Amino acid sequence: xxxxxxxxxxxxxxLSDLLQSHEMKRAGEQSVSACGFARLLHTxxxxxxxxxxxxxxxxxxxxxxxxxxxxxLSFAVPASxxxxxxxxxxxxxxxxxxxxxxxxxxxxxxxxxxVLVGG
Amino acid sequence: MTSxxxxxxxxxEGPRHSSGAALKTYFVLIFFLALKAAGxxxxxxxxxxxxxxxxxxxxxxxxxxxxxxxxxxxxxLILALLTRMALLSLADxxxxxxxxxxxxxxxxxxxxxxxxxxxxxxRWLGTLLIFAGAVLVGTTSRNTTPPAxxxx
Numbered sequence: 001x002x003x004x005x006x007x008x009x010x011x012x013x014x015l016s017d018l019l020q021s022h023e024m025k026r027a028g029e030q031s032v033s034a035c036g037f038a039r040l041l042h043t044x045x046x047x048x049x050x051x052x053x054x055x056x057x058x059x060x061x062x063x064x065x066x067x068x069x070x071x072x073l074s075f076a077v078p079a080s081x082x083x084x085x086x087x088x089x090x091x092x093x094x095x096x097x098x099x100x101x102x103x104x105x106x107x108x109x110x111x112x113x114x115v116l117v118g119g
Numbered sequence: 120m121t122s123x124x125x126x127x128x129x130x131x132e133g134p135r136h137s138s139g140a141a142l143k144t145y146f147v148l149i150f151f152l153a154l155k156a157a158g159x160x161x162x163x164x165x166x167x168x169x170x171x172x173x174x175x176x177x178x179x180x181x182x183x184x185x186x187x188x189x190x191x192x193x194x195x196l197i198l199a200l201l202t203r204m205a206l207l208s209l210a211d212x213x214x215x216x217x218x219x220x221x222x223x224x225x226x227x228x229x230x231x232x233x234x235x236x237x238x239x240x241x242r243w244l245g246t247l248l249i250f251a252g253a254v255l256v257g258t259t260s261r262n263t264t265p266p267a268x269x270x271x
Contacts, residue, residue, distance in 0.1 A: 020204055021212035025264060029140070030205035032147055040201055050204075057200070084216055091213040098263035099213050102255055109252030110217040116245025117223050 005067045006079045012060035013083040014090065019053030021095055077118025084111055144209045144261050148218055151206055154199035156225045160233075162192030210261035217256040220249050 027043045027050075030036055044050050067076045088107050091097045099107075165188025171179050183189050206215055227246050230236040238246075 017207075017212055017216075021207045021215075024204050024208035027208055030208040031143070032150055032202050032205050036205065037198075037201055040205060044204075054200070087216060088213050091211065095212060096264055097211040097213050100259060103213060103217075103259045106252040106255030106257075106259070107213065107217045109248050109255065110220045111252075113245040113248030113250075113252060114220060114223060116248065117227065117242050118245075 002067065002071055002075075005063050006082070009060050009063035009067060009080060010083045010086065012056045012063060013080070014086050016053045016056035016060060017083075017087050018090060018094060019049050019056065021091070023047050023050040023053065025095075074118055078115045081111060081114045081118070084114065140209070141261065144206070145257075147202060147206045147209060151199055151202040151219065152222055152225060154195050154202055155222050156229060158192045158195030158199055159226070160192075160229060161188045161195060165189035165192055211263055214256060214259065214261050218253045221253050224250050224253075 030040050064076065064080060092099050165186040169183045169186055184193065224246050227238055227242060231238050
């Protein structure tokens with residue numbers, strides 16, 4: 001059961017972030033003023049894939065809550081960082097982001113840090 | 120706040136790595152981290168005051184929302200989600216993921232200062248690695264994908 005929850009959580013997180021990144025880049029640069037938030041809500045309402053992304057975010061949140069009810073945080077947090085690796089790889093091949101040596105090294109350091117903090 | 124509203128900056132400024140836009144990215148990042156830290160703290164504080172144990176019963180969650188700290192926490196976390204989406208409009212996913220991991224560092228410090236949690240040597244090492252990695256990624260160019268084809 002715990003591995004099913006991990007798979008659901010990681011898959012939902014990855015899908016959510018890929019959809020949000022793809023859609024938000026297409027929507028153009030947003031701001032965080034009161035007007036900015038109103039415009040952002042309008043953008044979300046117009047984009048089905050963005051709504052799907054937010055829904056996946058909710059699925060991943062509830063899967064994480066269910067996981068921490070039965071498993072210790074020291075398992076749940078490193079398990080959730082699996083999405084970090086998958087997303088960075090998919091950002092390169094699906095979203096066509098250029099990941100240079102410096103960004104790759106930084107991402108690896110962060111990943112190691114997250115595993116240490118959670119473990 | 121109007122100076123931050125660079126709706127047409129992609130079209131107007133041409134180069135997407137202007138220092139103004141980069142500053143805006145860091146501003147939105149800090150705003151996101153503050154909202155997330157405040158939201159999580161209020162939520163944790165409020166949930167400790169709610170007497171019932173949560174279960175699958177949705178009525179319990181609705182009742183918990185009557186606690187002002189839980190309500191403030193939820194509001195802050197919803198704003199944090201929207202702010203993260205704004206951040207994703209400004210920067211790559213492979214940029215946003217590592218730099219927002221600074222949130223773990225903030226959580227460790229908040230736990231240490233306000234909840235007097237003991238932080239093991241392993242956690243301090245992890246915190247240091249996250250911070251160093253995030254700074255390293257933070258200095259890379261934030262947006263490497265081709266310009267959006269349908270800017271609305």
